[in-house]
Amino acid sequence: MTEAATETKLPGSLSGQGVSKTYRQKGEEPHTALADLSFEFPAATLNVVMGTSGCGKSTLAQMLAGYLKPDEGTLTIDGAPIEGPGPERLMVFQESTLWPWMTVQDNVIFGPLSRGENKAQAIAAAAELLVRFGLIEFRDRYPAQLSGGMMRRAEIAQALINQPKVMILDEPFRGLDVMTRELMQEYYVRLFEDTHLSTVFITAELEEAIFLADRIYIMSDAPGRIVKTLEVDLPRPRDVSCLTTRRYAELEQEALDALYAGRDDMDF
Amino acid sequence: MSDTQTSAPAGPAGLAPRPETGRLSISHVGKVYDPDGSAVVAVEDFSLEVAAGDFVAIVGPSGCGKSTLLNVLAGFDTLTSGEVLLDGTPLARPGLAPRPGPDRVVVFQHGALFPWMTVLDNVTYGLVKQQKMPRAEARRRAMELLAASGDLDQIAGSFPAKLSSGMQRRVEIIRALINDPKVLLLDEPFRAMDTVNKNTMHRHLLELYRRNRKTIIFITHDLEEALFLADRVIVMTTRPGKMKMDIAVDLPRPRTRAMMASDAYLALREKAVVAVSEEAKRAFERGEREMA
Amino acid sequence: MTSVAAPSARSLSLVPSRGTVLAGLGFLGFVVLWYAAVHWSPFAAFNRLPDPLEVVIEWTNPDPYYGISIFAADYYVHIFYSTYRALASFFLAVLLGVPLGIFMGWKTNVHAYAASLLSLLRPVPPLAWVPIAILLFPGIEPAVIFVTFLVAFFATTMNTLVGVRSIPEDYFRAAACLGATNRDILRDVVIPGAMPNIFTGLQIAMGAAWFSLVAGEMIAAQYGLGFIIWESYNLIQYPTIVIGMATLGLVGYLSSAAVRLVGRRLMAWHEQRLGMAE
């Protein structure tokens, strides 16, 4: 992988120093999601952040997307500090966030139109993406008429039309049924291998993490810190057969050891 | 084709001896939904002999009839053809109206702890309803079981909504086991769980199985989970659901995580993964809907 | 006014601490505006209205000019009549509506018979029943209570039915697995499971009861807050109109709050679930 060489040229490297965040709510004790978290997500890499629910991974995702400010620490994209939401860092949430009252096409062209781009050009760009994602016949349909997998693909198209530097996906395939989930994983791996779009993929599923990742960052329970970084050197292009290789089993064990480090009830 | 020799009565160290009850013999079971209408064949000519105390996993894509089988065994649904015997007595037959009962308790996929009852009331519900023992003794027995499984007795007084999904699952399994059922039916119980919780649940289920051994029928779509937990893995074809493969898992018990990287385990997986993904592809081509 | 969807009668206790000051300002502004409109505005319409000062003085007057104040016995007689009628019809609606709703949800043939009958009667606005009720029932009191009951009954039945139907199938199966008989399932699954929706229905029913009670009292009664409001208008005792309205609002709010409180007490489990969800 000539990842180091491409890193300086390709945009979308993310980093964080000493990031911490504590949620304070009236009537409840404060909950520290992140404490002194530092990380480097290189560009043009499929970075997978993994941890149990409640370890602060969604908090990290929202901070990278600019929806949440850290209490302390700094977050940067290609060296520049992250101030707030912006089209260069787009996020796909756990639940579909297509606007139900807009057709698929209106959903996709909302970004370009918001930034004053020419409508005809935006529609053309959207059409091209929808063809590639197999959604072109559903262009005038409403999200309620799409299947789970189709909604996710429409959301990825909605983001890609804005040529973001980084895609942030927060457990995007969690709500899908088993088969749709596996197909969407393959789908995103193909997309990444074609575009090398810098990606931060959040998940709680180890199999999904290993199948997708160039690199896995395993987070401890809250307050989340990265306890292990795992280089996934499975060959690309990835397909289902790599799940039955010995290397996969070894990576799985290594990841499980890190996930269970310090957990007493996992002594078997 | 399927080698139907019954698994050797292994009695590895630490595993409780085989119970006398819980022998299931499923012969030529068939289930057709809406026979005169769309006549959907969910299960076709399915036969399986389960020795008392065996842990059998049934794996297959959606629409392979695994939930239908469970519903028939649990008594939620009738049979169209074939017969099921439990310790020799007929359990389900086309004429015989099914009757759910505490001898075959189900742990449901989306969880079915009564939200309006405390953990303790949930666990003692079965014993109290069947008047098997006075309430006080039922409570004592429940607290014992809860304490033994990761000291859940501390949350005996709280409502299920306050528990994590993992804890709710463990309570639900205890609620089933406390009735001393002949067969425990698990319907994809760990499906929505993340890796860490899933592995914790595997450990607890194996621990409960080791301590009070019951016949277990474990439904799942996750082959790896099936191979890791069960003595036998039945791979189903997609609709109509038939037995495609019957794999004997002779990994020693108690099962440890390290075994998942062992050659024996990888060989077993190699054998099964092809069968399962073939069925998954066929199910997907037919646009098989995931039965919610 | 039988609504099954979003409970409109649910009042929001949303007084953020910072906002208490603003809320105070809001009330002050309202009173000042009201006073100014009555006394200094050019519109005759406003001048005819009683001003807030008049109302408060009359309301708290040990010897009220028009006989109604917090010190006058009559005031409490009227409150008693209205509250008695509202509660009588409310409890009647609960006694009939909840069981009917549960059996409609639990037994399909009960539903088949009752559902179409209810959908036949439901569109008729309950207050249209007032004249018929007076003919049907001997005397005013039962007629007013009947109309108020009708409103509350529809709200309770419909919401209980929705409650029973919202219970996931697995709970019934789990109970059957654990050896519960049909009667056990009714007591241990159907009723507790439907409880949250039942209480939504009860809150709407209470609001609806007060809503239709006023009409009944204004049209046909000799006692009650509705009667007072209408009577004070006829006798040109305008401040008492506002006293009657304010009292009605207060008592209506308190009774709904009481229903909510009972609901929260009975369903400790549900509250936690809501707490977890938010």
Place this chain on the structure above:
Amino acid sequence: MENATVDPLVPARAAKRRSWKLPRLDWRGTAAVAGFFLAWQLAVILALPGFDEIPGPWEVLNTFVGEFLFSADYWASWAVSFQRVFLGFLIAQVIGIPLGLFFGINATLRSLVFPVFEMMRPIPPLAWVPLSILFWPTNESSIIFITFIGAFFIITINVFEGVRSIRPEHVWLARSLGAGTFRIFRKIMLPAVIPSIAVGMTLGIAVTWNVVIAAEMIASDSGLGRLTWEGYVSSTPTVVVVGMISIGIAGYLSTVIVDWIERKMMPWKAGR
């Protein structure tokens, strides 16, 4: 779902939803309705207690066809009642929806005005009748004010609820894509609130019919409510029953009209 599309690439999940809509009138339903009319007729024939003055269904039908179906006055009272309902209802929407939106968006306005609004909400609409007659110049306008009150509180509180339950992600995403505040309000917040407006309208129209009937009985000389009340006063109970049934049908028709408006407002819901 009308056409829940099956994605050729990925099978959709078949949601097995228990439909709790009231079932079509199957035979048991029609039997119950027939039974109701039969019981009514019997009660009248046997002159059971209370029923001595009540006309039977057959008699009501005859009187209706005979005296009302073709009488201009009858249909005039329909027109009067409908006009009062829809005028009051419309004004309530025009004022209530923006107010609900402001409550949702502007925190200071909410803290200032909402408590006063909440104080007045529990007051039953009909309690406003005396003040309304006192305040408004004409009888007509005073009744329209009452129907306005009936629908106003409901639509405002529902719109306010709607704004509060907008998913933050819907707004965040728009901001990420570079949309300005006004565009977010117009393209995201407003459409997101439409379903709550629909609920507020459905509840509101039911209340306004109730209110107009009572207001007409108390303080008007025209309208279906008046017609029904005069039937009582002139002890012609048949007229009372005709009035009631007409009000029932009018009420039902208005809900049909409101449903139609809602479907137009929410094309994306049509697929549901």
